Amino acid sequence: MPVNGSADPDSPALEALTVDLWYTLIYPTTRVRAEIERARRAVWAESLHTLGYSVKRAETWAARIDRAAEAVELEGWSPSWRERVERWSRRTGLPLNADELAERFLSTVPLRQVRVAPGADQALARLKRRGFGLAIVSNVTHEPPEAIRSVLAEHRLDRRFDAVVLSTDVGRAKPRREPFRRALAQLGAAPGRTVHIGDADVDFQGAWSAGIRPLLYTGLARWKPNQLRRRHRPWMRGALKVKRWEDVPRTVAFYETLPSVPRAV
Numbered sequence: 001m002p003v004n005g006s007a008d009p010d011s012p013a014l015e016a017l018t019v020d021l022w023y024t025l026i027y028p029t030t031r032v033r034a035e036i037e038r039a040r041r042a043v044w045a046e047s048l049h050t051l052g053y054s055v056k057r058a059e060t061w062a063a064r065i066d067r068a069a070e071a072v073e074l075e076g077w078s079p080s081w082r083e084r085v086e087r088w089s090r091r092t093g094l095p096l097n098a099d100e101l102a103e104r105f106l107s108t109v110p111l112r113q114v115r116v117a118p119g120a121d122q123a124l125a126r127l128k129r130r131g132f133g134l135a136i137v138s139n140v141t142h143e144p145p146e147a148i149r150s151v152l153a154e155h156r157l158d159r160r161f162d163a164v165v166l167s168t169d170v171g172r173a174k175p176r177r178e179p180f181r182r183a184l185a186q187l188g189a190a191p192g193r194t195v196h197i198g199d200a201d202v203d204f205q206g207a208w209s210a211g212i213r214p215l216l217y218t219g220l221a222r223w224k225p226n227q228l229r230r231r232h233r234p235w236m237r238g239a240l241k242v243k244r245w246e247d248v249p250r251t252v253a254f255y256e257t258l259p260s261v262p263r264a265v
Contacts, residue, residue, distance in 0.1 A: 014256045016189035017127055018180065018212065019161075020198030021138035023220045023228070026114045026151065033225065039109040040142050041066055044088075047101055051094040061092060066142065073141050076176045078167035081144040102144035111147050112154045117220055119245035124160040126249045133187035135163035137180055137196065137206075139173045163187055175202040180210035195252055197242070200228070204239055213255055215248075216241045 019025055028036060041062040048058035065088055072079065079087070085098035124134060140148060145166050152158040163186035165179050172178040184191055191211030196203060199217050207214040216239040242251045 014193050014195060014213075014252060015131070016133040016135070016184070016187045016194040017252065018135045018137045018183050018187075018194060018196040018207070019124075020196070020200070020203050020217070021136055021148070023199045023224050024117065024197060024203075024217045025120055025136070025157065026116055026155070027220045027223045028114045029223065032110060032113045033223075035110050035113075037066075040105065043101060043104050043108060047096060047104070048092060048094060051096070053092070053094070061088075069141050073139055073167075073173045076173050078140060078171055078173040080168045080171070098144075102146060105144055106147055106150060109143075109147065111143065111151050114151060114155075116155050116157065117245055121157070121160065123245040123248045127252070128160060130249070133163075133189050134161045135165060135183040135187050136161055137165050137174070137183045137198075139167040139179075139202070145169070173202075174198075175205035175209065177206060177210040180206055180212055184210070184212075195255055197248065199224075214239060215251065215255065217243075217245075219243045219245065 041059070043062075044065050045055075045058040045062035048061055049055055053061065069084070081102060082098040085096050085101055089096040128134060136152075138148065145168050148166060149158070149164065152161075152164065158164070163183055165183040165186065167173040167179055170178045170182050174180075180191075180196065184194060187194075192213075195213045195215050196207035197215040197217050198204070198207070199220065204214040204216060218241055240251065240255060242248055
């Protein structure tokens with residue numbers, strides 16, 4: 001249904017919103033981020049040490065595994081947790097167990113200490129009342145997917161969304177279009193009637209390539225680590241931006257008045 005009675009009759013009524021996760025919907029403080037990074041490397045290092053590696057060698061491999069996960073994502077790939085563990089089991093020659101590693105991750109990595117972006121829950125509730133379908137579309141770089149779903153449940157965000165699409169579900173990472181298309185299929189929404197809100201160029205590029213209207217969120221930029229504080233690409237300078245979640249429903253309503261819709265390529 002339309003979210004604005006004055007919408008351009010030539011512009012299709014918007015019906016869905018897809019939402020990025022990290023630094024759009026949730027974020028860690030600087031202290032918590034450091035603890036998460038240390039703990040996730042420790043999961044791998046302790047497992048490798050238990051299976052026979054020296055402490056130093058285990059820590060070296062854990063750092064390598066961490067960096068490799070980010071490199072794979074940059075190439076647009078997102079192997080499942082089990083595939084990832086099996087790969088490193090082959091590389092190290094040690095019988096790593098995906099279930100045991102996931103359990104250790106869930107029990108020791110303080111992901112649940114992340115915070116929800118101010119105003120996000122209320123804004124999502126407003127959009128839900130207006131009839132919008134809501135889905136999370138998120139890359140999963142380091143975590144087993146159960147950890148992400150646990151965070152959503154801990155903060156009661158799961159109740160707001162009709163679908164949660166993680167990159168590991170489809171084997172492709174943003175900016176590839178596949179995660180967005182999976183979300184559209186689960187929502188039963190048309191791309192030209194959907195808006196995606198996210199904080200990074202991969203959100204903008206991925207949404208655009210899937211035919212979805214992109215909305216750039218900047219409200220948590222100060223919490224992002226230095227390596228993520230990149231200049232926006234030149235083609236993002238004209239992007240519609242929003243800094244506060246409280247303004248998202250109104251901005252989405254404005255977006256509906258615009259006749260142009262990005263074309264999937």
